[in-house]
Amino acid sequence: MAQLEVILVPALSDNYIYLAHDLDTGDTAVVDPAEAAPALEAARQRGWTINHILNTHHHGDHTAGNLEVQRATGAPIVGPKYDEDRIPGIQIALSEGDTYKVGNCEAEVFFTPGHTRGHIAYWFKDADVLFAGDTLFSLGCGRLFEGDAEQMWTSLQKLRALPSDTRIYCGHEYTQTNAKCALSVDPHNAKLQTRAKRVAELRAAGKPTLPAILGEELLTNPFLRADDPAIAEAMGMAGASPVDVFAAIRERRNQY
Ligand code: ZN
Numbered sequence: 001m002a003q004l005e006v007i008l009v010p011a012l013s014d015n016y017i018y019l020a021h022d023l024d025t026g027d028t029a030v031v032d033p034a035e036a037a038p039a040l041e042a043a044r045q046r047g048w049t050i051n052h053i054l055n056t057h058h059h060g061d062h063t064a065g066n067l068e069v070q071r072a073t074g075a076p077i078v079g080p081k082y083d084e085d086r087i088p089g090i091q092i093a094l095s096e097g098d099t100y101k102v103g104n105c106e107a108e109v110f111f112t113p114g115h116t117r118g119h120i121a122y123w124f125k126d127a128d129v130l131f132a133g134d135t136l137f138s139l140g141c142g143r144l145f146e147g148d149a150e151q152m153w154t155s156l157q158k159l160r161a162l163p164s165d166t167r168i169y170c171g172h173e174y175t176q177t178n179a180k181c182a183l184s185v186d187p188h189n190a191k192l193q194t195r196a197k198r199v200a201e202l203r204a205a206g207k208p209t210l211p212a213i214l215g216e217e218l219l220t221n222p223f224l225r226a227d228d229p230a231i232a233e234a235m236g237m238a239g240a241s242p243v244d245v246f247a248a249i250r251e252r253r254n255q256y
């Protein structure tokens with residue numbers, strides 16, 4: 001069984017950069033380097049050498065460290081084919097269904113537009129790890145900057161079909177605000193209430209709320225339940241299409 005050790009590196013105000021280290025070979029990927037210095041320092045502290053730079057999408061808070069990490073390490077820059085022209089230094093461009101290996105751990109690539117038109121997610125199948133970027137957040141989902149609700153809903157449906165023990169590493173620490181919005185949609189969900197409480201405790205202790213576990217998200221993240229009649233009803237939209245329900249929840253989240 002391929003084993004991937006994942007380290008969270010907080011960056012900027014609420015971003016996470018990730019280091020993904022293959023225990024067999026020592027290969028190490030940095031995922032979405034918002035800044036180079038904290039990523040390089042986190043690798044140095046562990047005696048790891050970064051030899052892959054992975055991007056989920058073109059936004060600066062996910063790519064601004066690309067070139068500096070590359071100067072320091074020589075690692076290739078990998079990202080979405082669809083946004084090739086907007087990813088600094090990209091050398092390996094990936095599309096839906098492509099695979100990419102970090103040591104012995106292989107990632108499958110999902111095309112997940114909605115937040116940006118070219119967003120991708122990396123699923124390290126054997127390690128049960130998903131780097132979701134700004135598509136799926138814990139108890140939430142990314143803002144629709146370049147895509148529409150239909151695209152994002154389609155993207156989320158791909159991700160929610162993964163095995164329920166998948167660990168989800170998202171681009172931002174938004175869980176606590178997401179929880180407030182989720183509770184406004186789904187106030188009687190006991191699992192959501194319990195989670196919101198745990199999230200508040202973690203944040204009060206200055207701890208990350210990630211990774212999220214997909215199985216828990218399926219029960220508590222209203223964006224993944226836009227086709228659940230109970231959620232449509234809770235939104236006052238009984239009988240509406242899942243895309244419309246999804247769009248309304250996303251609209252509500254913008255008010256938080
Ligand atoms: Zn973004």
Ligand code: FE
Pocket residue numbers: 059061062134171172
């Ligand atoms: Fe972001």
